[in-house]
Amino acid sequence: MKLELKNLYKEFKVRNFFQIENKSVLEDINLTLDDGDILGLLGRNGAGKTTLLKIILGLIHPSQGSVVFTDKKDPQFGFASANPRSFYWRISCRENLTFFGKMLGLSNKEIDEGINKISDILGISDILDKSFMLLSSGQMQCINIARSLLKKPDLLLLDEPTTSLDYESSKKIIDTTREYLMENKIPAIWCSHDYLELNKVSNKFGLLKDKKFIFNDSEIFKFHQKAINYEFEILNTDLEKIKLKLDVVITKSYNSNHFFTVSDKDLDLDEILKLLTKFDIKIVSLEKNFNHFEDFIL
Amino acid sequence: MRDFLSKFFAFLRKDIQITLSYKFNLLLQIIFIIFIISLIFFSAISSNDADNGNSEFFKILVGIALIDFMFSSMSVFSREVRLAQVYGTFEALILTKTSILTILLSSYALTFSRSFFRILIYVFISKFIFGVDITLSNIPIFFALVVYNCIPFIGVGLFAAAFIILFKVGNVISFFVAISSIFFSGIFFSLDAMPEYLVDISNNLPLSIGLDIAEQALLSNFDLGEAFPDLLKILYMSLLFVPTGILLVYYSLKEAKKNGNLNYY
Numbered sequence: 317m318k319l320e321l322k323n324l325y326k327e328f329k330v331r332n333f334f335q336i337e338n339k340s341v342l343e344d345i346n347l348t349l350d351d352g353d354i355l356g357l358l359g360r361n362g363a364g365k366t367t368l369l370k371i372i373l374g375l376i377h378p379s380q381g382s383v384v385f386t387d388k389k390d391p392q393f394g395f396a397s398a399n400p401r402s403f404y405w406r407i408s409c410r411e412n413l414t415f416f417g418k419m420l421g422l423s424n425k426e427i428d429e430g431i432n433k434i435s436d437i438l439g440i441s442d443i444l445d446k447s448f449m450l451l452s453s454g455q456m457q458c459i460n461i462a463r464s465l466l467k468k469p470d471l472l473l474l475d476e477p478t479t480s481l482d483y484e485s486s487k488k489i490i491d492t493t494r495e496y497l498m499e500n501k502i503p504a505i506w507c508s509h510d511y512l513e514l515n516k517v518s519n520k521f522g523l524l525k526d527k528k529f530i531f532n533d534s535e536i537f538k539f540h541q542k543a544i545n546y547e548f549e550i551l552n553t554d555l556e557k558i559k560l561k562l563d564v565v566i567t568k569s570y571n572s573n574h575f576f577t578v579s580d581k582d583l584d585l586d587e588i589l590k591l592l593t594k595f596d597i598k599i600v601s602l603e604k605n606f607n608h609f610e611d612f613i614l
Numbered sequence: 615m616r617d618f619l620s621k622f623f624a625f626l627r628k629d630i631q632i633t634l635s636y637k638f639n640l641l642l643q644i645i646f647i648i649f650i651i652s653l654i655f656f657s658a659i660s661s662n663d664a665d666n667g668n669s670e671f672f673k674i675l676v677g678i679a680l681i682d683f684m685f686s687s688m689s690v691f692s693r694e695v696r697l698a699q700v701y702g703t704f705e706a707l708i709l710t711k712t713s714i715l716t717i718l719l720s721s722y723a724l725t726f727s728r729s730f731f732r733i734l735i736y737v738f739i740s741k742f743i744f745g746v747d748i749t750l751s752n753i754p755i756f757f758a759l760v761v762y763n764c765i766p767f768i769g770v771g772l773f774a775a776a777f778i779i780l781f782k783v784g785n786v787i788s789f790f791v792a793i794s795s796i797f798f799s800g801i802f803f804s805l806d807a808m809p810e811y812l813v814d815i816s817n818n819l820p821l822s823i824g825l826d827i828a829e830q831a832l833l834s835n836f837d838l839g840e841a842f843p844d845l846l847k848i849l850y851m852s853l854l855f856v857p858t859g860i861l862l863v864y865y866s867l868k869e870a871k872k873n874g875n876l877n878y879y
Contacts, residue, residue, distance in 0.1 A: 328874055392711070404632060418624035
């Protein structure tokens with residue numbers, strides 16, 4: 317299935333007693349998503365990411381423009397956000413999933429098979445019969461994703477699905493969801509503030525900035541080349557030399573070696589490597605240490 | 615229809631599971647029903663002679679059962695929309711591509727069943743404990759009439775749900791329909807005390823009509839043919855309120871999607 321957003325605009329009416337103002341949120345959004353594409357969507361808080369997702373889901377009507385799905389007139393959406401309130405807290409996870417399965421028009425057999433399959437993938441079989449209110453945030457998030465995949469979606473939309481999760485839970489959600497999407501060639505839009513997370517799951521990057529959507533593959537490439545995103549390990553003896561040549565921040569020292577990052581945002585990795593070679597400074601190791609992409613681009 | 619029934623029963627099952635999880639509340643509800651019945655019975659008996667008291671008790675009991683049934687039909691949709699918006703389940707339900715009408719009508723499942731059983735309890739306690747003269751063979755007709763009389767209220771309930779989706783707080787529609795219906799119903803005081811034009815209004819309100827028919831239905835000499843003109847009035851009201859209610863719900867949904875406040879209360 318292919319998703320196309322054409323010249324999409326959204327403005328909301330803001331009412332202040334007797335005054336009504338129009339507040340523009342999104343302007344001239346154009347975007348295409350093909351089968352198997354996973355778009356990583358970045359943007360500051362309030363940039364309009366959730367509004368854009370809800371427009372695609374049909375929960376908000378655009379003021380202008382259109383959302384077009386080719387090959388499928390009425391596609392099935394999967395949607396998972398960081399909000400756990402969209403479940404019935406006093407009943408078990410299985411009962412919740414069964415209920416939503418029924419709402420999705422699935423038969424009892426399809427629901428049982430779906431729950432078993434998804435819970436195996438996400439590793440949540442042991443919590444299925446627990447009351448939803450007794451789950452941790454990470455477990456709730458897994459159930460949220462399980463619901464979005466219960467009926468194989470034509471398009472999956474994830475709105476900051478790993479917010480407030482610890483590293484392990486977040487990694488589990490990222491890895492399993494990515495694998496599922498790749499395996500089933502389901503197109504997806506993954507919203508997050510975490511560039512590292514998006515770098516793991518997405519093959520396309522977009523940014524919502526000043527109400528506009530920018531496809532940012534070229535910017536991402538530049539971002540990858542920036543020296544600020546790397547951590548260098550050098551020998552103790554080279555430290556003074558480095559300090560004379562570059563504005564650096566020592567991040568840690570270990571086994572007489574020092575780790576540093578560069579402060580100058582404009583320097584490319586190539587330039588640094590050339591400089592270090594020129595002054596005969598040996599690089600013991602080099603690790604990616606990404607900065608916030610939004611800080612770089614905005 | 616099969617799809618609708620499957621969703622309707624899924625709602626019923628889910629709502630029963632949630633209700634049963636509040637065990638203490640369930641117990642209190644049962645105690646409350648017994649308390650209300652005893653209260654009405656003894657107050658009716660003490661203020662009249664035995665026969666009159668019995669019929670007064672029966673009238674109030676049927677009235678309360680009907681009010682319960684009809685007003686729950688009217689208020690359940692707006693209440694469920696409000697709760698779903700507060701809990702955040704409304705968008706999740708809409709996203710399943712279940713139509714808004716199926717969601718609203720299915721959310722009525724538990725309330726309908728509960729009101730149904732409550733009436734059944736009222737009728738049986740009246741008959742077997744307090745000895746009210748009720749013809750048990752008429753009970754199915756009585757229920758059919760109660761459900762039929764509820765249809766205009768379901769229409770009004772849809773107006774109220776549309777109101778909540780559009781304006782959120784303050785369910786003006788249910789409030790005015792409820793208080794005016796109770797006031798003009800003649801359950802709590804005789805309509806003879808009112809001016810004649812108000813009596814005319816009262817006689818044409820769905821609650822008053824429903825009350826008359828339902829009371830008669832439980833008695834041995836009930837004639838469906840006699841009730842026909844009143845049943846026709848209910849039909850006209852249903853034809854007016856239900857389609858208008860459906861249109862209003864769809865309109866409110868469209869507006870909420872425009873305003874982006876579908877999931878907020």
